[in-house]
Amino acid sequence: xxxxxxxxxxxxxxxxIVVKEKSxxxxxxxxxxxxxxxxxxxxxxxxxxxxGHQKTTTGHTMGHEFIGTVESTGSAVSRFHPGQKVxxxxxxxxxxxxFCQHGHTNRCVDGxxxxxMALDGGQSEYVRVPFADSTLEFIPEEVSDENMIIMCDIFPxxxxxxxxxxxxxxxxxxxAESIVGGxxxxxxxxxxxxxxxxxxxxxxxxxGCGPVGLCAVLTAKVxxxxxxxxxxxxxxxxxxxxxxxxxxxxxxxDDIPDIIKSVTGGRGADAVVESVGNKSAMRLAxxxxxxxxxxxxxxFHQGDLPFSAxxxxxxxxxxxxxxxxxxxxxxxxxxxxxxxxxxxxxxxxHRIPLADAAxxxxxxxxxxxxxxxxxx
Amino acid sequence: xxxxxxxxxxxxxxxxIVVKEKSxxxxxxxxxxxxxxxxxxxxxxxxxxxxGHQKTTTGHTMGHEFIGTVESTGSAVSRFHPGQKVxxxxxxxxxxxxFCQHGHTNRCVDGxxxxxMALDGGQSEYVRVPFADSTLEFIPEEVSDENMIIMCDIFPxxxxxxxxxxxxxxxxxxxAESIVGGxxxxxxxxxxxxxxxxxxxxxxxxxGCGPVGLCAVLTAKVxxxxxxxxxxxxxxxxxxxxxxxxxxxxxxxDDIPDIIKSVTGGRGADAVVESVGNKSAMRLAxxxxxxxxxxxxxxFHQGDLPFSAxxxxxxxxxxxxxxxxxxxxxxxxxxxxxxxxxxxxxxxxHRIPLADAAxxxxxxxxxxxxxxxxxx
Numbered sequence: 001x002x003x004x005x006x007x008x009x010x011x012x013x014x015x016x017i018v019v020k021e022k023s024x025x026x027x028x029x030x031x032x033x034x035x036x037x038x039x040x041x042x043x044x045x046x047x048x049x050x051x052g053h054q055k056t057t058t059g060h061t062m063g064h065e066f067i068g069t070v071e072s073t074g075s076a077v078s079r080f081h082p083g084q085k086v087x088x089x090x091x092x093x094x095x096x097x098x099f100c101q102h103g104h105t106n107r108c109v110d111g112x113x114x115x116x117m118a119l120d121g122g123q124s125e126y127v128r129v130p131f132a133d134s135t136l137e138f139i140p141e142e143v144s145d146e147n148m149i150i151m152c153d154i155f156p157x158x159x160x161x162x163x164x165x166x167x168x169x170x171x172x173x174x175x176a177e178s179i180v181g182g183x184x185x186x187x188x189x190x191x192x193x194x195x196x197x198x199x200x201x202x203x204x205x206x207x208g209c210g211p212v213g214l215c216a217v218l219t220a221k222v223x224x225x226x227x228x229x230x231x232x233x234x235x236x237x238x239x240x241x242x243x244x245x246x247x248x249x250x251x252x253x254d255d256i257p258d259i260i261k262s263v264t265g266g267r268g269a270d271a272v273v274e275s276v277g278n279k280s281a282m283r284l285a286x287x288x289x290x291x292x293x294x295x296x297x298x299x300f301h302q303g304d305l306p307f308s309a310x311x312x313x314x315x316x317x318x319x320x321x322x323x324x325x326x327x328x329x330x331x332x333x334x335x336x337x338x339x340x341x342x343x344x345x346x347x348x349x350h351r352i353p354l355a356d357a358a359x360x361x362x363x364x365x366x367x368x369x370x371x372x373x374x375x376x
Numbered sequence: 377x378x379x380x381x382x383x384x385x386x387x388x389x390x391x392x393i394v395v396k397e398k399s400x401x402x403x404x405x406x407x408x409x410x411x412x413x414x415x416x417x418x419x420x421x422x423x424x425x426x427x428g429h430q431k432t433t434t435g436h437t438m439g440h441e442f443i444g445t446v447e448s449t450g451s452a453v454s455r456f457h458p459g460q461k462v463x464x465x466x467x468x469x470x471x472x473x474x475f476c477q478h479g480h481t482n483r484c485v486d487g488x489x490x491x492x493m494a495l496d497g498g499q500s501e502y503v504r505v506p507f508a509d510s511t512l513e514f515i516p517e518e519v520s521d522e523n524m525i526i527m528c529d530i531f532p533x534x535x536x537x538x539x540x541x542x543x544x545x546x547x548x549x550x551x552a553e554s555i556v557g558g559x560x561x562x563x564x565x566x567x568x569x570x571x572x573x574x575x576x577x578x579x580x581x582x583x584g585c586g587p588v589g590l591c592a593v594l595t596a597k598v599x600x601x602x603x604x605x606x607x608x609x610x611x612x613x614x615x616x617x618x619x620x621x622x623x624x625x626x627x628x629x630d631d632i633p634d635i636i637k638s639v640t641g642g643r644g645a646d647a648v649v650e651s652v653g654n655k656s657a658m659r660l661a662x663x664x665x666x667x668x669x670x671x672x673x674x675x676f677h678q679g680d681l682p683f684s685a686x687x688x689x690x691x692x693x694x695x696x697x698x699x700x701x702x703x704x705x706x707x708x709x710x711x712x713x714x715x716x717x718x719x720x721x722x723x724x725x726h727r728i729p730l731a732d733a734a735x736x737x738x739x740x741x742x743x744x745x746x747x748x749x750x751x752x
Contacts, residue, residue: 098643099667103549103570107667107692171547173479194479194704267474282685291475291483292698301685309658309677309697316483316698321688322668328570 008061008124009040009357009374014052015365017358022061025120025128030076031094033132035086040123040354041065041149042364042372043090044210045300046115048277050361053302057117062357063374064090064114065152066122067145070136079133085145087137088122089326090114090153092130100134105327123357123374134327142338146348149373150215151337153326157298158215158275159333160324165204165271165296166223168318172292173197197270199224205260205269206230206246207285208276209237211347211371212298214244216273218343221245222336225271227263231256231284234367244343260288268293275299279306286311295319347371384437384500385416385733385750390428391741393734398437401496401504406452407470409508411462416499416730417441417525418740418748419466420586421676422491424653426737429678433493438733439750440466440490441528442498443521446512455509461521463513464498465702466490466529468506476510481703499733499750510703518714522724525749526591527713529702533674534591534651535709536700541580541647541672542599544694548668549573573646575600581636581645582606582622583661584652585613587723587747588674590620592649594719597621598712601647603639607632607660610743620719636664644669651675655682662687671695723747 004024012018025034040063048054049062070084080086091113093105100108111131115121120128129135139148173196204225206217209232220228221244230241231249238248249256260269268290274281277299283306289295297319312319326333337344350372352360360372380400388394401410416439424430425438446460456462467489469481476484487507491497496504505511515524549572580601582593585608596604597620606617607625614624625632636645644666650657653675659682665671673695688695702709713720726748728736736748 098641101571102573104668104692167547171543195477197478265474279685292478292480292701297689301689303685305681305683305685305688307681309655309679309681312681312697313673313677314698316480316696316701318696320692320694321685322690322692325668325692 006125007354008120009063009354011049011056011060011062012058015050017050017062017361019355019357022124024126027072027074028128029130030074031131031133032074033077033080033129033136034071035066035068035088035122035127035129036071037066037068037122037125037127037376039067039145039149039376040374041152042123042360042374043153044212045153046361047365048300048302050365060115060117061120061122061124061127062115063121063123065149066127067139067148068122068127071126073132077132080136085139087139087148087152088114088129089135089137089156089330092119092135093327094131095134103328104325106323106325123354125354125376137330140334140338143341146373147341147344150211150344150347151334154211155215155337156326156330156333157324158212159219159336160326160329161212161273161275161296161298162204162206162216162219163223163329164320165273165294166199166202166220166225168294168296168320169197169202169271170199172294172318200226202270203227203229203260203264205272205285205288206241207272207274207281207288208232208299209234209241210275213237213273213275214240216275216298217241217246218244218340219336220273222340229260229269236370240370256284257287264290267291270294271296273298277301279303282306286317289315289317292316293318297321298324348373351375382501383730384496385439385730387425387432387436387438388434391426393426393438393737395731395733398500400502403448403450404504405506406450407507407509408450409453409456409505409512410447411442411444411464411498411503411505412447413442413444413498413501413503413752415443415521415525415752416750417528418499418736418750419529420588421529422737423741424676424678426741436491436493437496437498437500437503438491439497439499441525442503443515443524444498444503447502449508453508456512461515463515463524463528464490464505465511465513465532465706468495468511469703470507471510479704480701482699482701499730501730501752513706516710516714519717522749523717523720526587526720526723527710530587531591531713532702532706532709533700534588535595535712536702536705537588537649537651537672537674538580538582538592538595539599539705540696541649541670542575542578542596542601544670544672544696545573545578545647546575548670548694576602578646579603579605579636579640581648581661581664582617583648583650583657583664584608584675585610585617586651589613589651590616592651592674593617593622594620594716595712596649598716605636605645612746616746632660633663640666643667646670647672649674653677655679658682662693665691665693668692668694673697674700724749727751
């Protein structure tokens with residue numbers, strides 16, 4: 001039997017994206033599904049590879065954001081059957097390893113990212129989806145297929161980054177009393193009452209207003225952060241952030257540290273959500289957060305940390321880094337997204353045929369497009 | 377009027393501690409108190425300066441652990457009056473700045489550390505205590521003066537480090553549901569149930585078993601951590617940790633990463649409390665913590681961080697660094713300490729007259745003494 005062929009977007013090196021013929025994927029495991037892809041997104045994190053910042057081999061199919069129809073399923077797939085329209089979370093998760101079982105699906109021991117040297121992605125006519133029951137999701141009636149592309153990665157990732165920042169900020173108010181409890185030997189004067197940082201009076205900075213950063217901005221506002229600053233150098237992105245309720249700050253025009261200090265009595269922001277993924281952004285994030293504040297970093301960082309241990313000690317830094325655990329927050333994130341879809345009406349700016357994918361990468365990399373989707 | 381004189385332990389440079397005559401301190405602010413010191417401790421953090429690792433000028437009086445009697449008070453001091461026996465927390469806190477009011481007394485904007493170039497310490501016959509009402513505490517009946525030295529810094533600091541690790545570990549189980557709440561648009565399959573890391577089955581590593589590290593070990597056990605590993609290279613310290621319920625691991629004899637992996641299914645520890653304050657300790661702490669685990673660092677770090685942004689991203693690191701906020705946990709820490717004083721029966725190994733302070737520093741630096749106190 002002759003192998004069936006398909007068109008796929010292949011990474012051949014930095015700034016070298018080629019659409020070429022590949023073998024159509026087949027079921028390899030009982031938990032696999034094969035999707036016929038309808039639309040696939042180009043994600044900001046694809047640019048790390050495109051620009052050559054991310055060390056990788058070449059030859060794999062790009063893309064970790066895609067909507068399609070189930071074409072076939074392995075014998076162990078129970079939630080989905082051929083003909084159903086679905087979306088995929090950006091990396092497969094087995095739901096059986098210790099990390100998946102404990103909600104850390106971002107660190108699934110068997111879950112490589114789509115569109116990497118470990119697993120062909122979805123910018124192609126067909127894609128193989130490992131662990132289909134947990135990696136795929138249905139598309140709710142109230143969300144369009146195009147908008148659901150935003151739920152594959154960028155919205156849950158931005159949601160996770162802002163949610164972590166805000167929950168940690170509120171929890172840092174508390175002491176260990178809930179653990180120890182009981183009666184103290186010490187006089188009551190030893191237990192002073194402290195004021196708490198409330199959401200209403202909190203100042204949250206979202207550093208980076210690419211697609212993920214804008215999702216973080218929206219999340220911070222929806223979760224109730226009092227003042228949200230949005231930082232970028234692209235005016236069009238800052239305008240979107242402003243519509244979402246943030247105060248836009250332009251990296252190239254505004255004295256950002258001075259502005260943040262002036263609205264926080266010189267302290268700095270209570271929390272910073274960093275979604276850029278380079279050293280200068282991380283350094284600015286560090287400089288903007290106040291002592292004992294929270295730095296929630298979801299940008300993909302390749303190099304060194306741009307602050308010293310002494311600086312982190314001296315600031316009592318509390319930082320979390322790494323990619324989002326999408327599965328445990330998916331339901332919550334989808335609820336927030338579905339209720340605020342109007343904010344994303346103009347989010348997808350370019351719809352490009354798969355054959356012209358190289359052009360799509362080019363304009364996205366040059367910030368000439370907010371969000372590009374490839375159509376089959 | 378002639379200035380009164382006193383003896384004080386003065387820092388004259390690395391490995392150069394001199395006991396000399398200084399002017400007796402006087403009240404400078406309405407919120408000050410002057411103490412006549414009875415005993416003062418030499419703390420592990422004094423060694424950063426003693427060894428020359430910490431950049432500082434010379435000439436100041438050392439020491440941030442001391443017990444004494446109130447000799448005089450400024451007009452704004454209301455909790456204390458002359459003749460009362462008191463202890464001091466290791467750094468003054470104003471309780472009026474934003475940080476103090478929000479429980480971050482470790483970052484008081486007016487609170488320099490005792491025994492630094494900013495404020496003379498308590499290894500002397502008399503000491504001036506700023507913000508006496510909040511910096512000083514009474515000594516409960518059930519705790520001896522000698523043991524109360526342990527509450528000036530090392531126990532609350534170890535307590536804070538372990539408490540942060542454990543509370544963050546438990547909180548990382550949770551998602552944002554408590555914030556968003558409400559009914560989901562998405563089907564219930566989108567809300568899977570995850571297992572939680574419980575205290576009972578948690579693995580906590582305490583890296584460093586100096587005085588602060590041992591206090592972290594005890595705290596981790598008392599707060600309920602299932603398995604606590606204690607790491608050091610000094611056998612005597614490891615034996616103390618074993619008595620507190622920890623599993624001792626010797627840095628020079630045991631294959632520590634292998635052992636931690638073998639008891640955690642290859643994952644690594646759920647939380648690591650780092651109390652050493654150098655690069656190799658921080659690197660080991662990073663290597664031992666599992667992905668999505670918690671690194672709680674209370675060691676005083678002077679240099680760079682020994683892991684990259686890429687490594688931290690790839691591990692989904694959650695780290696807090698910096699000195700302890702003692703005031704908000706003081707009551708809880710004192711309760712745990714008072715109930716477990718028996719564990720500290722042999723903690724203070726050397727009692728040395730103030731005049732022989734240089735000898736005290738020498739034997740403490742060489743790990744020939746677990747804890748040295750100076751007597752007046």
